[in-house]
Amino acid sequence: MKPEPPSHERSWLHWGLIVAGLYLTWFIALTLPLIFTCFIKRSDLADIASGSRLLGFLDVYQEWSYWLIIGILILSQLLFLRLPVLLVTKRPVTRKSIWLPIIVSGFWFGLLAWGTGLALVEVINVKDAGSRLLWAGGCAVLSWMIWLVVFFRISRAKEPQELIQQQSRWLLRGSILELLIAVPSHIVARGRSDCCAGILTFFGITMGVSVMLLSFGPAVLLLYHARWCGLRPAPKTEISQD
Numbered sequence: 001m002k003p004e005p006p007s008h009e010r011s012w013l014h015w016g017l018i019v020a021g022l023y024l025t026w027f028i029a030l031t032l033p034l035i036f037t038c039f040i041k042r043s044d045l046a047d048i049a050s051g052s053r054l055l056g057f058l059d060v061y062q063e064w065s066y067w068l069i070i071g072i073l074i075l076s077q078l079l080f081l082r083l084p085v086l087l088v089t090k091r092p093v094t095r096k097s098i099w100l101p102i103i104v105s106g107f108w109f110g111l112l113a114w115g116t117g118l119a120l121v122e123v124i125n126v127k128d129a130g131s132r133l134l135w136a137g138g139c140a141v142l143s144w145m146i147w148l149v150v151f152f153r154i155s156r157a158k159e160p161q162e163l164i165q166q167q168s169r170w171l172l173r174g175s176i177l178e179l180l181i182a183v184p185s186h187i188v189a190r191g192r193s194d195c196c197a198g199i200l201t202f203f204g205i206t207m208g209v210s211v212m213l214l215s216f217g218p219a220v221l222l223l224y225h226a227r228w229c230g231l232r233p234a235p236k237t238e239i240s241q242d
Contacts, residue, residue: 015085019221020078026213027070031060034209038186038202077214080104084164084218093160102155105167106147108211112178113143115207122200123185132200164218171215179208 060066083097117136155163182204190198 015088015221016078016081019081019217020074022220023077023213023217024070024074027073027210028061030209031066032058034206035060035202038198038205039190073210073214076104076107077217080214081217081221083160084221087161087164088221098155098160098163101164101167102148102151105151105171106144108171108214109147109174110140110144111207112174112211114140115204116178116181118200119182119185119204122189122198168215168218171211175208175212175215179205179212182208 079100083093083101085091086093086097114136117139118132121132121135151163151167154166158166182201186198186201186205189201
């Protein structure tokens with residue numbers, strides 16, 4: 001008996017989990033280099049080389065908030081890839097499938113707005129913690145709602161593949177723009193003598209880098225799928241004995 005082809009659900013989960021697992025590896029591997037780049041001074045290099053400060057930075061992997069953020073990013077990537085997987089595997093596309101990338105891409109733009117808001121409130125030196133949260137959170141929610149409407153209107157005029165491509169392009173441009181704000185803001189904040197200077201701008205940089213990587217998800221999926229299809233042996237042609 002021939003094995004049954006993978007079901008509709010297992011197909012998108014299979015490829016989605018492969019790419020999401022790859023992103024999980026990237027995020028974990030890039031955590032320490034990003035922290036070093038944003039916070040380490042030249043005078044600290046000797047302590048890091050000796051290992052005295054390196055163990056302190058490794059504590060980030062023990063924080064539940066770190067894994068919560070990583071989990072949210074990976075889950076959003078998995079959901080965003082549902083439609084590209086359906087397109088690649090030539091499965092039927094439903095209206096529900098189109099809504100998932102619309103919601104997720106709007107959420108990512110909300111993260112970019114959140115990171116931009118955090119960077120700006122730190123660089124203009126807003127002291128009140130409540131005002132910081134209100135400003136950054138308001139920017140995130142407003143951005144999410146706006147982009148939901150924008151991508152919904154685009155989805156009514158474009159094919160699903162064109163929608164995904166346009167979302168990926170705009171997310172990449174948005175993350176670059178956010179980094180152009182967050183990186184200079186971080187440099188200014190780190191030049192101050194305040195306690196924990198640069199923490200909020202660091203989160204802004206983190207959101208920009210994360211969304212930039214996530215925007216390449218469909219391209220990574222296509223690369224892996226094409227490579228997988230190339231490695232699979234061609235089906236054997238049965239020769240009739242008649």
